[in-house]
Amino acid sequence: MTQSLPESFAEFGEARQKGFLRVKEIKEQGGKVAGVFCTFTPLEILDTAGITPVSLCGMSDETIPAAEAHLPKNLCPLIKSSYGFAVSDKCPYTYFSDLIVGETTCDGKKKMYELLGKLKDTYILHLPQGIAGDDALEFWTRELRRFITYLEDRFQVRLTDAALRQAARVRNEERAARLELMELQALTPPPAFGYDIYKTLEGLGFCFDRQEAIDKVRSLTAQLRADYDAGKRPVSPHAKRILVTGCPIGGVLDKTVRALEEKGGVAVCFENCSGIKAMHQMVDTEAEDIVQAIARRYLSIGCAVMTPDSRRMALLKELLQTFRVDGVVEIDLQACTPYCVESFWIRQAAEAAGVPYLALETDYSQADGGQLSTRLEAFLEILE
Amino acid sequence: MNYYIGIDIGSTCAKTVVLDENKTLLLHLVQPTGWSSVDTALAIQRELREAGFDPEQLPCVATGYGRISVPFADKTVTEITCHGRGAALLHGGEELTVIDIGGQDTKIIRVEGGMVKDFVMNDKCSAGTGRFLEVMANTLALRPDALCDLARRGGGTSISSMCTVFAESEVISLIGRGEKKENIAYAVVDSIVKKVASQARRLEGSPGRVCLTGGLCSCAYVRDALSIELRTEVAACPEGRYAGALGAALSAFSIRGKNV
Numbered sequence: 001m002t003q004s005l006p007e008s009f010a011e012f013g014e015a016r017q018k019g020f021l022r023v024k025e026i027k028e029q030g031g032k033v034a035g036v037f038c039t040f041t042p043l044e045i046l047d048t049a050g051i052t053p054v055s056l057c058g059m060s061d062e063t064i065p066a067a068e069a070h071l072p073k074n075l076c077p078l079i080k081s082s083y084g085f086a087v088s089d090k091c092p093y094t095y096f097s098d099l100i101v102g103e104t105t106c107d108g109k110k111k112m113y114e115l116l117g118k119l120k121d122t123y124i125l126h127l128p129q130g131i132a133g134d135d136a137l138e139f140w141t142r143e144l145r146r147f148i149t150y151l152e153d154r155f156q157v158r159l160t161d162a163a164l165r166q167a168a169r170v171r172n173e174e175r176a177a178r179l180e181l182m183e184l185q186a187l188t189p190p191p192a193f194g195y196d197i198y199k200t201l202e203g204l205g206f207c208f209d210r211q212e213a214i215d216k217v218r219s220l221t222a223q224l225r226a227d228y229d230a231g232k233r234p235v236s237p238h239a240k241r242i243l244v245t246g247c248p249i250g251g252v253l254d255k256t257v258r259a260l261e262e263k264g265g266v267a268v269c270f271e272n273c274s275g276i277k278a279m280h281q282m283v284d285t286e287a288e289d290i291v292q293a294i295a296r297r298y299l300s301i302g303c304a305v306m307t308p309d310s311r312r313m314a315l316l317k318e319l320l321q322t323f324r325v326d327g328v329v330e331i332d333l334q335a336c337t338p339y340c341v342e343s344f345w346i347r348q349a350a351e352a353a354g355v356p357y358l359a360l361e362t363d364y365s366q367a368d369g370g371q372l373s374t375r376l377e378a379f380l381e382i383l384e
Numbered sequence: 385m386n387y388y389i390g391i392d393i394g395s396t397c398a399k400t401v402v403l404d405e406n407k408t409l410l411l412h413l414v415q416p417t418g419w420s421s422v423d424t425a426l427a428i429q430r431e432l433r434e435a436g437f438d439p440e441q442l443p444c445v446a447t448g449y450g451r452i453s454v455p456f457a458d459k460t461v462t463e464i465t466c467h468g469r470g471a472a473l474l475h476g477g478e479e480l481t482v483i484d485i486g487g488q489d490t491k492i493i494r495v496e497g498g499m500v501k502d503f504v505m506n507d508k509c510s511a512g513t514g515r516f517l518e519v520m521a522n523t524l525a526l527r528p529d530a531l532c533d534l535a536r537r538g539g540g541t542s543i544s545s546m547c548t549v550f551a552e553s554e555v556i557s558l559i560g561r562g563e564k565k566e567n568i569a570y571a572v573v574d575s576i577v578k579k580v581a582s583q584a585r586r587l588e589g590s591p592g593r594v595c596l597t598g599g600l601c602s603c604a605y606v607r608d609a610l611s612i613e614l615r616t617e618v619a620a621c622p623e624g625r626y627a628g629a630l631g632a633a634l635s636a637f638s639i640r641g642k643n644v
Binding site for chain 1: 449461462463464465489499500501502503504505
């Protein structure tokens, strides 16, 4: 199904593998690397310190047995996989990391970071548990300042406001470029399959030159747009338009999103981590206090670790309209308490908007591929 | 007269029905699925031909987990859609909640105006499915239907483990303790009923009528226990195990070019 799509899609898909060599080069040239896990990590602060952030989120079940030597079986596969890569030395990114940056997001990750701290230098940023009131912003801003001081001492660098502003401008530009690509999918029919869009967004994280990443995503967007205007229609106009929400899905993409698109649906919008949720807010680079502006930007991410998670509900409502969504598919990872519980509200929100809703709970194994695909197919039959 | 064939290749049994254009049930067949869905499909083809309904000549839809292994089917539809539509044909009503306790999964399906509106299923676990019952019946050296009948006479015992493997050990220790067979049978059915009922409550909103389909619908005690647990009468009829096949046959009505 990728035949008629621009070749650069494949390039993004391979970015994760190719990135290994780039990271090695960065290290050989004396650069520093920070392993990160979450969209709450304040990237512009790492950029300013001259540290290259790289995502360590585990996406394969290969390392789960190694992780289960220390972690309970009934724990989120992303946490187990990530820890397994670190403990079994199988991930070059973890290996090359000078520092791991984690946040107090979900309980599973929080406690896993304690164990990870035994293997790697790990810095934990404390997130507030909710976003209401000024206290949360003050608390998180203080955390970011503490982080800046830590980096300055540890790596003997100076993070000036001017440099932070500049880093935020670049990150904002990248966010805007990613959004432009995602927003193309609002067209009917969308110009690409969601699977390819997702792989592209994921691959961008393994491109370590920000300007290069921005240029690449812009040229892909321009090409998709040009192909579309020239009449190319890789997706059927009858394909049911699905909004995907829930947990990070890098590790389950094939048995969920690909299966959905093979059965005749199309993922027009990803609300989850690598999608719009953490990309649509910009840092106010002209704000008087740039650190607070960065803090404000990250705090507005609608993640289920926050209580209540009103931002996610508000965004969802907006996206259902913008992308003319026919159905909502929530993909949750097994034992992810925040998202599995919050699915109650998402179902309610979808129903209130008159949009059918399907929740899938899965892990990184292949055992439930058939069941998931039947459910997705049945869901598409409902939408007929 | 036009005829329509529906074939439901489930994980345990394969069910086949033929409907006429008035949706009257003319023929129903059931056989064990065995290890090869394709062989089962070919055996069904032979039986249908002997009865005078050639699936190559008539509109035919396959469903169930083995649906892709029916070479002569005109199209496939998922068992979720088929069970919903089949149950609506059997039980009627504008709004219907269908509980299908299948061999490897349990589905709760909400049907409105004959069409599926929503569904929930068990996640990667055999608790509350036909498989759970089968394993326990095996441990008690009973046939599944005999276990259900026996359960009515028991009480006072429960199985707390939701995992089939651990629940089996629990049953074995109950046997070892000298617990009466009917009490253990009661505990087994009670465990399934509670799990299925809590799943059914996930589909909120007015349930309309509630009906039971799938292999367990002929077990009167399961239906009675579910009625008590859900505080509403659960309907069931002997054709309930054919709901998936009936739904498939109904889906065959939209296939053009075979009947004239």
